[in-house]
Amino acid sequence: MKFLALLITSYLAAGVLDLLSKRNRSTTKSLNKFTVRTIMDVAYICAIGVAMWIAFIVFILLSEPERLDDGRFMMVFVPLTVIWLGITFWGMLAPVKGVWDIVVDGDDVTVIKAFIFKRHWKISNISYCKAKRGGMNVYVEGRRRKAFFIDGMTDHYSNFVKRMEKEGKEIRFPAVKS
Numbered sequence: 001m002k003f004l005a006l007l008i009t010s011y012l013a014a015g016v017l018d019l020l021s022k023r024n025r026s027t028t029k030s031l032n033k034f035t036v037r038t039i040m041d042v043a044y045i046c047a048i049g050v051a052m053w054i055a056f057i058v059f060i061l062l063s064e065p066e067r068l069d070d071g072r073f074m075m076v077f078v079p080l081t082v083i084w085l086g087i088t089f090w091g092m093l094a095p096v097k098g099v100w101d102i103v104v105d106g107d108d109v110t111v112i113k114a115f116i117f118k119r120h121w122k123i124s125n126i127s128y129c130k131a132k133r134g135g136m137n138v139y140v141e142g143r144r145r146k147a148f149f150i151d152g153m154t155d156h157y158s159n160f161v162k163r164m165e166k167e168g169k170e171i172r173f174p175a176v177k178s
Helices: 002-024 040-063 065-069 071-093 157-167
Strands: 033-037 100-105 108-113 117-122 126-132 135-140 148-151 170-172
Touching: 002 040, 002 071, 033 157, 040 065, 040 071, 065 071, 100 157, 126 157, 135 157, 148 157, 157 170
Parallel strands: 126 170
Antiparallel strands: 033 100, 100 108, 108 117, 126 135, 135 148
């Protein structure tokens, strides 16, 4: 039961962080300074997933407590719980500032992943963008691989597309099949 209490407390803390970040989030029409960030809907979906998993755990504890003594059941249940709750916890943290951001400030583009991994590029060094289903790959001069990916469902994705058009960067769209 201590595990369940700790679990509920940690997810409530992540939920409070999400609510605080939503209250502080503003939309901007500026093309010179903006931040592309994960939408809050991801956090809400993950919170619903956590609530359903916790309800499932409580249901098992109340209906069949003898299943907890079964070693095979626990060998499957515990790893699934850790994996599921790890993914949903990361999803709840995704909209928080600094977890996954693309910051455009003038000619500078900074991609931040997991608070610590930062990459810096200049918009003038972007060679082209390749539109894909659900987002866009951005390629920088001197690199054969993509520099970063921007999800199409993030905040300010349209600002980034408009900025690329304003700078005259090529946006390649997939060929239409007929």
